[in-house]
Amino acid sequence: xxxxxxxxxxxxxxxxxxxxxxxxxxxxxxxxxxxxxxxxxxxxxxxxxxxxxxxxxxxxxxxxxxxxxxxxxxxxxxxxxxxxxxxxxxxxxxxxxxxxxxxxxxxxxxxxxxxxxxxxxxxxxxxxxxxxxxxxxxxxxxxxxxxxxxxxxxxxxxxxxxxxxxxxxxxxxxxxxxxxxxxxxxxxxxxxxxxxxxxxxxxxxxxxxxxxxxxxxxxxxxxxxxxxxxxxxxxxxxxxxxxxxxxxxxxxxxxxxxxxxxxxxxxxxxxxxxxxxxxxxxxxxxxxxxxxxxxxxxxxxxxxxxxxxxxxxxxxxxxxxxxxxxxxxxxxxxxxxxxxxxxxxxxxxxxxxxxxxxxxxxxxxxxxxxxxxxxxxxxxxxxxxxxxxxxxxxxxxxxxxxxxxxxxxxxxxxxxxxxxxxxxxxxxxxxxxxxxxxxxxxxxxxxxxxxxxxxxxxxxxxxxxxxxxxxxxxxxxxxxxxxxxxxxxxxxxxxxxxxxxxxxxxxxxxxxxxxxxxxxxxxxxxxxxxxxxxxxxxxxxxxxxxxxxxxxxxxxxxxxxxxxxxxxxxxxxxxxxxxxxxxxxxxxxxxxxxxxxxxxxxxxxxxxxxxxxxxxxxxxxxxxxxxxxxxxxxxxxxxxxxxxxxxxxxxxxx
Amino acid sequence: xxxxxxxxxxxxxxxxxxxxxxxxxxxxxxxxxxxxxxxxxxxxxxxxxxxxxxxxxxxxxxxxxxxxxxxxxxxxxxxxxxxxxxxxxxxxxxxxxxxxxxxxxxxxxxxxxxxxxxxxxxxxxxxxxxxxxxxxxxxxxxxxxxxxxxxxxxx
Numbered sequence: 001x002x003x004x005x006x007x008x009x010x011x012x013x014x015x016x017x018x019x020x021x022x023x024x025x026x027x028x029x030x031x032x033x034x035x036x037x038x039x040x041x042x043x044x045x046x047x048x049x050x051x052x053x054x055x056x057x058x059x060x061x062x063x064x065x066x067x068x069x070x071x072x073x074x075x076x077x078x079x080x081x082x083x084x085x086x087x088x089x090x091x092x093x094x095x096x097x098x099x100x101x102x103x104x105x106x107x108x109x110x111x112x113x114x115x116x117x118x119x120x121x122x123x124x125x126x127x128x129x130x131x132x133x134x135x136x137x138x139x140x141x142x143x144x145x146x147x148x149x150x151x152x153x154x155x156x157x158x159x160x161x162x163x164x165x166x167x168x169x170x171x172x173x174x175x176x177x178x179x180x181x182x183x184x185x186x187x188x189x190x191x192x193x194x195x196x197x198x199x200x201x202x203x204x205x206x207x208x209x210x211x212x213x214x215x216x217x218x219x220x221x222x223x224x225x226x227x228x229x230x231x232x233x234x235x236x237x238x239x240x241x242x243x244x245x246x247x248x249x250x251x252x253x254x255x256x257x258x259x260x261x262x263x264x265x266x267x268x269x270x271x272x273x274x275x276x277x278x279x280x281x282x283x284x285x286x287x288x289x290x291x292x293x294x295x296x297x298x299x300x301x302x303x304x305x306x307x308x309x310x311x312x313x314x315x316x317x318x319x320x321x322x323x324x325x326x327x328x329x330x331x332x333x334x335x336x337x338x339x340x341x342x343x344x345x346x347x348x349x350x351x352x353x354x355x356x357x358x359x360x361x362x363x364x365x366x367x368x369x370x371x372x373x374x375x376x377x378x379x380x381x382x383x384x385x386x387x388x389x390x391x392x393x394x395x396x397x398x399x400x401x402x403x404x405x406x407x408x409x410x411x412x413x414x415x416x417x418x419x420x421x422x423x424x425x426x427x428x429x430x431x432x433x434x435x436x437x438x439x440x441x442x443x444x445x446x447x448x449x450x451x452x453x454x455x456x457x458x459x460x461x462x463x464x465x466x467x468x469x470x471x472x473x474x475x476x477x478x479x480x481x482x483x484x485x486x487x488x489x490x491x492x493x494x495x496x497x498x499x500x501x502x503x504x505x506x507x508x509x510x511x512x513x514x515x516x517x518x519x520x521x522x523x524x525x526x527x528x529x530x531x532x533x534x535x536x537x538x539x540x541x542x543x544x545x546x547x548x549x550x551x552x553x554x555x556x557x558x559x560x561x562x563x564x565x566x567x568x569x570x571x572x573x574x575x576x577x578x579x580x581x582x583x584x585x586x587x588x589x590x591x592x593x594x595x596x597x598x599x600x601x602x603x604x605x606x607x608x609x610x611x612x613x614x615x616x617x618x619x620x621x622x623x624x625x626x627x628x629x630x631x632x633x634x635x636x637x638x639x640x641x642x643x644x645x646x647x648x649x650x651x652x653x654x
Numbered sequence: 655x656x657x658x659x660x661x662x663x664x665x666x667x668x669x670x671x672x673x674x675x676x677x678x679x680x681x682x683x684x685x686x687x688x689x690x691x692x693x694x695x696x697x698x699x700x701x702x703x704x705x706x707x708x709x710x711x712x713x714x715x716x717x718x719x720x721x722x723x724x725x726x727x728x729x730x731x732x733x734x735x736x737x738x739x740x741x742x743x744x745x746x747x748x749x750x751x752x753x754x755x756x757x758x759x760x761x762x763x764x765x766x767x768x769x770x771x772x773x774x775x776x777x778x779x780x781x782x783x784x785x786x787x788x789x790x791x792x793x794x795x796x797x798x799x800x801x802x803x804x805x806x807x808x809x
Contacts, residue, residue: 166750237747359669363676370680385691385787387711388684395683400676516746518727577750596747601725607747 003068006056006150013049013104014140016042017133020107024130028123028198036126040111043129046136047104054101057149058088067156070094070149076162076573078544086173087163092297092313093149095176099293100139102177102184106213107132110188113209120199124206127195128188135187138320146313162573165545171231175224179251182221183289186258188213189265190286190328193279197331203340207269207278212635214265214282218258219628225251226621237579237594239609241508241617244390249372250292253365257285260361263354271416272343273351276336277358283328288365290321295372348421353411360404367396398452405459405502409466412491413473427473434465446511456506463499467492486634494627500620507589507613514610518603524555528610530591531555535563537595537604545569547580550595550604554584566595566606590614689761693791694738697764704764712740712770713759713788721754733758733770736797744772751777757788 020042027035057070061084066072074091075084083090089098107129114125192210199206228251233241242248261281268278294317345351371388378384409431413424438461442454471492475481515527519534526532535551547569554561567580584591589612596605690703691711697704704710712733720732727745731754734740742760752758752775762772 237750359672363672367676367680371684374684385790386688387691389687389689391687392683395687396676396679399679516727518725579750594747597723599723599725603725605727605747 002056002060002065003150003152006053006060006068007144007148009049009053009056010140010144010148010150013046013053013100014137014144016046016049017136017140020046021130021133021137024126024128024133025198028126028130028195031119031123033122036122039126039129039133040114043107043111043132046133047108050097050100050104053150054088054097057094057097058085061085061088064160065156066158066160067153068149069151069153072153072157072160074163075160076544077159078573079163079168080543082170082173083163083168087167089176090163090167090172091149093143093147095180096139096143096147096297097149098176099180099184100136100143102180103132103136103139103187106185106188107136109213110191110209113212121205121209124192124195124199124209127198128191128206128209131191131194132187135191135324138323142313142316142320146316162544162571165569165571165574165576165578166235168544168571168578169231169235171227171235175227175231177224178220178227179224182217182219182224182258183251183254183292185213185217185220186254186261186282186286186289188217189261189282190324193282194328194331196279197328197335204268204272204275204278207265210282211262211265211269212632214258214262214285215628215631215635218255218262219625219632221251221255221258222621222625222628225255226618226625230618233614234581234583235578237581237596237607239512239514239592239594239607239611241614242505244371244388244393246372247296249368250295253368253372254285254288254292256361256365256368257281257288260358260365261285263357267351267354267416268342271345271351273345274354274358275342276332276339277342279332281358281362283325283332284362287321287325290317290324291369294318294321343417345416346418348414348419348424350411350414350416350419353407353414356407357404357411360400360407364397364400367400368393371396402455402459405463405498408463408495408498409470412467412470412488412495428466428469430472431462431466431469435459435462437461448511450510453506453510456502456510460499460502460506463502464496467496467499486630486637490627490631490634492627493630494624497620497622497624497627500616500623502620504613504616504618504620508611508617511613512609512611514608516605516607518599519606520601520603523603525606525608527591527608529556530561530608530610532593532606532608534604534606540567542569544573545571545578548595548598550606552582552593552606554591564591564593566593568595568597585615587615587619588613691759691787693735693787693794694733694740695735695791695795697740698738706766707763709761709763709773711759711761711787712742713757714740714791715788716752716754716756716758718754733760735791735795737795740770741768742770742772742775744775746773746775748775749777753777759787 020039023035023039023042027039057068060068060071061075062081064071064075064077064084070091070093074094075087079087089095110125110129110132115121189210192206196206228248229241232243233239261278264274264278264281267273268275294314297313297317371392375386375388378386409428410424413427414421435458439454439458442457443449446453446457471481471484471488474488475484513528515525517525519525521534521536524531524533533553533555535553537548537550540547540549547567549565549567551563551565553563562584564582564584566582569578569580571578579594581592581594589610592609592611594607596607598604689709689711691713692704694712694714697712714733714735717732717734717739721729722731723729728743729748730741730743732739732741744760756777759776760770760772761774762770765771
């Protein structure tokens with residue numbers, strides 16, 4: 001029963017998406033307010049039915065309805081409730097439903113935020129909804145034809161196959177939804193760009209509508225990548241947080257392009273610069289999302305992220321990818337010559353800063369794409385199997401990010417169009433000083449000395465101090481700091497956040513210490529300034545696993561600090577083992593301990609790391625995302641003020 | 655030249671320099687940082703491809719009954735593609751999914767005595783996954799059976 005309901009809901013969503021596409025385009029072409037309103041209604045309806053399908057699937061998981069194929073394949077009655085819920089998207093079919101749900105959320109948001117009474121803007125929004133509908137149709141057909149989770153099983157099995165234990169982690173509740181909110185959110189900017197290209201009176205108005213969606217997508221993508229990296233850090237037991245795995249690269253590339261996009265959008269909206277470039281970036285950002293979806297979902301790359309592989313699916317996504325890249329680019333090639341040229345600017349101006357940002361970010365994305373695709377191409381062309389490891393990415397991406405970090409505090413200091421560069425540099429004098437002090441401090445205390453580490457610390461502090469200097473300069477005094485416009489805060493937070501990330505990355509890679517030893521109960525080993533004493537190991541029973549659990553006393557300078565319990569879990573249903581590492585954090589530093597396998601004579605292999613500043617990686621990402629939230633909040637507040645003109649007068653001017 | 659044209663020229667040159675520089679950097683970095691994959695048969699047939707000290711990756715199945723550990727840190731096992739085999743020594747934490755009879759990829763160097771000293775061992779991520787290189791190596795040695803290890807199991 002439940003399965004049919006879900007399938008029916010997907011079919012109805014498909015039908016309404018067809019209406020949405022038709023009404024969206026034809027309503028705008030005829031300038032008919034009624035047809036355009038119908039398109040918006042269809043967008044809301046389509047969203048409601050996709051949500052119905054999604055919650056139907058979730059209901060089947062929660063009630064362990066094994067007559068539904070996806071549930072039998074990926075769930076189990078003994079699984080804790082949270083993993084029944086998050087298990088909905090812990091497989092290919094369910095994750096595509098989540099993908100569709102988020103696409104629906106963005107379409108509905110575009111429909112709901114359509115300002116009333118402005119004809120040109122209504123037509124723009126209507127066409128954008130039409131493009132959104134085309135994307136939804138492509139993916140709904142994809143799901144119904146190749147990845148239908150609602151296929152019935154008769155007779156239903158007594159018990160399900162269970163979920164990959166690696167995915168039985170709270171991380172599954174956050175990482176995929178946030179990542180998809182980012183990936184799929186970039187579709188909104190893409191749709192508005194395509195709508196602008198379809199419109200004869202092409203101007204920069206689309207940027208004003210698309211920018212909040214791009215900011216929201218960027219914020220979610222930032223959080224999603226950070227959540228994934230944190231999950232890998234605590235669950236994989238290698239003490240690492242980023243592996244330059246092709247699947248990670250697939251999420252980093254859209255992030256880099258989205259970052260470039262939100263910056264060039266800022267310039268286009270404010271001064272009209274980079275008009276065509278911003279259009280291209282909006283198309284590129286979503287294209288990179290689709291490339292990511294293709295790489296992860298087609299089975300070209302094998303990893304924990306690729307569930308069951310089916311070449312049919314890969315071909316289908318490749319076709320969607322091909323159309324959604326070539327169609328708007330063709331449109332662009334046709335329209336671009338008619339675009340009005342972007343507004344000019346001087347060398348010393350904020351636009352130049354944004355230009356540098358865009359150049360470095362897109363080139364970084366291109367180098368990562370090269371490294372990710374090169375092994376695939378070489379294998380297909382010559383059958384040579386290679387892999388491109390972290391050294392490649394360190395050698396190419398790190399220099400570009402370093403250049404970017406040097407330029408980042410300068411951008412916000414300079415004014416739009418033209419600026420006095422001497423005054424700008426002078427305004428940043430405290431930032432320079434702080435970076436210099438940080439460099440000297442690192443030279444004095446950090447061991448071993450590493451040029452890359454010193455660079456990271458200097459640039460990290462330069463970013464943080466530079467952002468604070470900018471805030472202080474704008475406010476003039478401490479008390480006025482809260483009165484600053486949200487835009488100033490969001491820039492400062494996002495830039496400073498990256499500085500915090502840089503410090504964390506440097507600490508956790510260059511200054512980490514690690515040790516591995518076989519220890520029997522009562523024996524000790526040393527890592528960094530700590531001594532670890534294995535007290536005992538015992539067998540414990542979890543809800544759907546049994547575990548070997550160690551009790552390890554942590555000592556520092558002869559004093560007991562704490563007792564930690566790393567585990568090695570064994571899942572009988574899935575016949576799999578997972579590592580539960582134990583992380584003791586002081587925020588300034590992480591002690592990371594992994595219990596590995598047993599040895600003859602009662603010994604256990606224990607691996608331990610001390611990762612200085614590691615938590616800064618994720619704290620920094622949170623600060624960056626906070627910048628995104630502040631920008632969004634500022635937009636919402638501005639909208640609310642604009643909607644009530646009488647109130648605006650009585651409020652203090654910003 | 656008018657100032658406008660000058661600016662455009664400067665812009666184009668910057669763009670070319672940045673793009674060219676990045677491309678050169680990428681090509682240079684790719685040359686030095688590519689890891690080759692060889693199956694045990696590749697190594698037996700072309701030992702000249704893997705001189706002592708060259709870092710590469712080897713993959714195949716962990717031979718049943720070959721996994722040995724004693725009191726120390728080091729473990730030993732044999733990677734086979736059914737035709738040829740390579741003994742591997744590793745001192746570290748084996749991945750959770752490491753098991754005899756399953757696919758594995760090891761990264762490291764060959765020592766003089768022919769033992770592969772692994773610095774990193776990767777096993778498949780779940781029961782449905784076999785490293786693609788390993789599948790290929792087994793196919794080439796003629797020891798691959800369709801449906802092995804649930805490949806493409808539930809589609």
